[in-house]
Amino acid sequence: NAGVTQTPKFRVLKTGQSMTLLCAQDMNHEYMYWYRQDPGMGLRLIHYSVGEGTTAKGEVPDGYNVSRLKKQNFLLGLESAAPSQTSVYFCASSFGQGKGETQYFGPGTRLLVL
Amino acid sequence: AQSVAQPEDQVNVAEGNPLTVKCTYSVSGNPYLFWYVQYPNRGLQFLLKYITGDNLVKGSYGFEAEFNKSQTSFHLKKPSALVSDSALYFCAVRDYTDKLIFGTGTRLQVFP
Numbered sequence: 112n113a114g115v116t117q118t119p120k121f122r123v124l125k126t127g128q129s130m131t132l133l134c135a136q137d138m139n140h141e142y143m144y145w146y147r148q149d150p151g152m153g154l155r156l157i158h159y160s161v162g163e164g165t166t167a168k169g170e171v172p173d174g175y176n177v178s179r180l181k182k183q184n185f186l187l188g189l190e191s192a193a194p195s196q197t198s199v200y201f202c203a204s205s206f207g208q209g210k211g212e213t214q215y216f217g218p219g220t221r222l223l224v225l
Numbered sequence: 226a227q228s229v230a231q232p233e234d235q236v237n238v239a240e241g242n243p244l245t246v247k248c249t250y251s252v253s254g255n256p257y258l259f260w261y262v263q264y265p266n267r268g269l270q271f272l273l274k275y276i277t278g279d280n281l282v283k284g285s286y287g288f289e290a291e292f293n294k295s296q297t298s299f300h301l302k303k304p305s306a307l308v309s310d311s312a313l314y315f316c317a318v319r320d321y322t323d324k325l326i327f328g329t330g331t332r333l334q335v336f337p
Binding site: 115151152153154155156159169170201203208209210211213214215216217218219 | 269270274276323324328330
């Protein structure tokens, strides 16, 4: 199994450009998450999905949109990129969202917005 | 509010010595605690978790963590550090909505 994969690995955008980050998992997990990681701030939840066709806002959702059209894929979109969105983006998935459930992470996408 | 704190930005230890990476938490109700490790340019890898039961939890790569309810701590430990253990370590706790709340991370540097 590949686990959780993310595309692309690295991207440079100009302010105002749009892009989509793709996350795919082959573990048949119901739950998927998008986080951003910034220096000194740990990981913060952007959006998440509890199943195909569902999405919900996390801690820092502004400026991002998501879609979960297929169970195995979770897309994160930036409609108009801003320098504040320069970050490392991680996707994660889990079988459930119970207290003891473990989240499994992808390798990350490094995004630079100029 | 649910929170987790990692009081040390960096921990330095010599290879072969024991290591401890500290984590304290604040939750209402029973805590569910996790440790993850991030190697350079890689995603987070799950190390271990505490749900209930024994206060000493054993995980991957020889790591273990000690849950202490009275001190609200969940420190990560290893009896003998390796240079390859050098990485960024994150502690996390489940909040009341079952989301994971992450600490700010501790960079572990193991010197030969």
